[in-house]
Amino acid sequence: MSALRPVVLLAGRVHPRVRERAEVEFDAISIDAADAGLLNDETRSRIRGIAAATAISADFIDSLPNLEVIANFGVGYDSVDAAHAATRKVMVTNTPDVLSDEVADTTVGLLLNTLRELPKAEAYLRAGRWAAEGAYPLTSLTLRGRTIGIFGLGRIGLAIARRLEAFGLPIHYHTRTERSDVAYPWHASLIELASVVDTLIVIVPGGAATEKAVNSDILGALGPQGVLISVGRGSTIDEPALIAALADRTIAAAGLDVFAHEPNVPQALMDLPNVCLLPHVASASVSTRNGMADLVVDNLGAWLAGRPALTPVPECTGFDRSGT
Numbered sequence: 001m002s003a004l005r006p007v008v009l010l011a012g013r014v015h016p017r018v019r020e021r022a023e024v025e026f027d028a029i030s031i032d033a034a035d036a037g038l039l040n041d042e043t044r045s046r047i048r049g050i051a052a053a054t055a056i057s058a059d060f061i062d063s064l065p066n067l068e069v070i071a072n073f074g075v076g077y078d079s080v081d082a083a084h085a086a087t088r089k090v091m092v093t094n095t096p097d098v099l100s101d102e103v104a105d106t107t108v109g110l111l112l113n114t115l116r117e118l119p120k121a122e123a124y125l126r127a128g129r130w131a132a133e134g135a136y137p138l139t140s141l142t143l144r145g146r147t148i149g150i151f152g153l154g155r156i157g158l159a160i161a162r163r164l165e166a167f168g169l170p171i172h173y174h175t176r177t178e179r180s181d182v183a184y185p186w187h188a189s190l191i192e193l194a195s196v197v198d199t200l201i202v203i204v205p206g207g208a209a210t211e212k213a214v215n216s217d218i219l220g221a222l223g224p225q226g227v228l229i230s231v232g233r234g235s236t237i238d239e240p241a242l243i244a245a246l247a248d249r250t251i252a253a254a255g256l257d258v259f260a261h262e263p264n265v266p267q268a269l270m271d272l273p274n275v276c277l278l279p280h281v282a283s284a285s286v287s288t289r290n291g292m293a294d295l296v297v298d299n300l301g302a303w304l305a306g307r308p309a310l311t312p313v314p315e316c317t318g319f320d321r322s323g324t
């Protein structure tokens with residue numbers, strides 16, 4: 001271990017490639033959770049960077065007097081208090097772009113699985129029911145004839161839109177700011193979007209601005225043929241309202257990759273027949289996760305060597321390397 005290498009904290013269950021590279025390129029220290037009580041004063045004062053695979057609070061940031069950079073594993077960084085880090089001139093980075101196509105592909109797969117019940121049909125075959133009972137029942141839902149609404153037309157939302165456009169489907173969207181580079185109809189509010197589509201794909205960031213944005217009013221507006229696909233953050237969905245809407249068929253079905261209290265999924269959701277559930281796997285291929293891991297370590301290496309961060313989050317884009 002070289003005394004010249006910057007000390008970097010590996011916080012949470014970091015990806016193996018982050019660990020392997022960090023142990024070569026930095027003086028790496030690991031902890032399971034970002035809890036200042038797990039580190040003594042001397043260690044805390046040595047830490048200059050964090051590779052974050054867990055929540056990083058304002059208190060934890062304040063417990064590290066010489067912290068310079070937090071590199072989050074994931075494009076969504078709602079678990080890192082980036083606004084507070086910015087007040088301390090601590091750089092925060094995330095992992096945009098390298099996962100957009102993978103997440104968009106998975107979203108289309110989840111949508112098709114939800115509508116056409118493909119996981120259930122496979123389970124039917126594997127249980128020997130095709131031979132014993134005959135063909136799997138026809139699905140009441142189809143992608144054909146649907147109108148897609150995308151809540152969040154950012155990097156991933158646009159990749160989803162391009163794919164579904166190729167499926168021959170009309171696309172509408174809601175964001176706070178209308179995009180000037182797409183021809184899809186923009187809706188100024190989520191309720192307006194939900195009123196004109198029957199398929200709502202949620203791919204906004206988590207956090208206070210989107211907390212429980214998909215509530216009983218939005219689900220009611222989506223209507224009885226409505227399908228909700230959620231791949232952004234579980235916090236954006238009012239989960240009890242969704243369970244009620246699925247149970248009484250206010251909407252037809254839902255496909256969810258993210259949940260309010262991961263990895264815990266409400267039993268009431270699991271008991272419903274008209275929902276397709278994935279354990280937050282939208283970016284979870286070896287190649288995509290390796291790309292994310294490399295971006296985490298490359299961001300740490302760049303910033304700690306005095307170079308600009310590769311992918312700063314918006315709260316920190318104004319920093320130059322001198323911390324101004």
Ligand code: NAP
Nearest residue numbers: 076152153154155156175176177204205209231232282283
């Ligand atoms: P992005 O490029 O920043 O796009 C975010 C989009 O959401 C933008 O169009 C933004 O437009 C819109 N938006 C943000 N806040 C909004 C609000 N309050 N109301 C309406 N629209 C809002 O981010 P991205 O790379 O596409 O990633 C999006 C999110 O997907 C991540 O933050 C993460 O939580 C999630 N994600 C999940 C997985 C998974 O494994 N399931 C994987 C990757 C990402 P405006 O700013 O104009 O409103």
Ligand code: 8YV
Nearest residue numbers: 073074075076077099280283
């Ligand atoms: C990851 C994600 O699953 O990038 C994101 O925001 O939600 C996913 O790619 C997560 O960040 C790490 O497990």
